């Protein structure tokens with residue numbers, strides 16, 4: 155998008171109105187020049203160079219995917235890796251040696267991974283599944299389309315032309331992280347994270363070749379952190395805002411499973427927050443300058459919400475309900491950036507009824523105090539999750555060979 159139309163978008167539609175729970179002050183890339191100040195002492199590594207993560211990409215995965223693409227090996231590699239699904243599964247024969255070397259190294263859990271915490275996180279993900287899937291699926295999706303660099307890259311990469319498949323593939327990793335066996339030998343989180351790392355490296359190689367691409371190098375360490383905060387950090391903040399009871403051990407465990415996932419996605423330990431306090435501080439630093447409206451983000455949001463409304467059980471969830479729930483999850487600022495319509499009936503209803511549903515689930519109020527209409531919203535939330543879950547089962551993550559077809 156040209157600078158002029160970007161400006162127009164910035165000025166339009168009340169997009170600069172309310173500033174919500176994410177602490178977003180000003181949009182965005184226009185002032186992405188502030189120095190990097192988040193201290194590595196708050197990281198898992200506990201120390202580090204303090205280098206600006208906007209200038210760091212993935213020195214291990216990038217040459218591997220570039221070589222696979224340049225040599226035309228990707229289709230055969232995708233075919234061979236199709237049935238590589240379990241964390242403990244040996245790699246199939248026939249892969250290029252340099253790819254095997256990369257994967258064998260990349261699939262190792264970090265030395266600081268704590269099995270007990272990962273098991274606890276799995277139980278937490280199960281017990282809070284409805285909230286977490288809704289927040290990570292719908293909420294995270296709506297936030298990611300309000301991250302210009304992510305919206306542009308998704309739009310102009312291969313998956314941008316087929317959002318259904320793209321949603322399906324992305325939700326695969328989300329469900330892997332939330333699965334009971336995520337990091338057990340029979341789980342698939344390691345596999346999906348390592349495949350995603352190769353996909354991201356391929357995107358770094360392919361996107362600059364697109365005639366539409368004008369935004370420089372992409373998917374830096376900071377970019378990944380930005381998206382990461384729209385997942386666990388955002389979800390934890392929302393759970394707290396909703397007064398969901400979470401023990402300190404559960405909160406730690408939930409952070410841990412996402413720390414391990416960040417590591418497997420190629421984020422350096424010196425950038426992975428060690429505590430929730432450090433995570434919140436980093437989120438507050440990286441999100442505001444990296445969020446805002448784009449034409450592509452608005453279009454992607456519309457496709458996503460349209461899919462949710464159409465493809466849940468026929469007639470069960472209307473587009474106004476979808477819009478209202480999405481707006482409720484991400485707030486007015488992000489919704490305006492994403493072009494999500496305000497819904498005069500469902501909007502206020504959800505704001506009143508969702509807290510009652512949460513209170514009921516938390517055992518704080520008895521059933522008779524939950525109005526009948528609230529269960530329509532509850533059912534919609536379940537339908538969304540089912541939608542993501544079903545789509546995810548239909549596909550697997552593959553390395554792309556092209557950008558968005560013209």
Ligand code: HEM
Nearest residue numbers: 303304307308311312313323324327350377378381382554
């Ligand atoms: C692909 C997850 C960060 C852009 C994927 C895939 C997953 C995923 C699971 C594979 C699905 C597919 O092939 O469509 C994540 C997670 C992230 C993250 C968990 C951070 C925690 C980012 C960032 C960007 C980005 C920061 C860009 C700024 C893309 C693009 C694709 C992709 C363009 C490929 C789309 C295609 O070719 O169809 N990501 N991602 N991702 N991701 Fe990410």
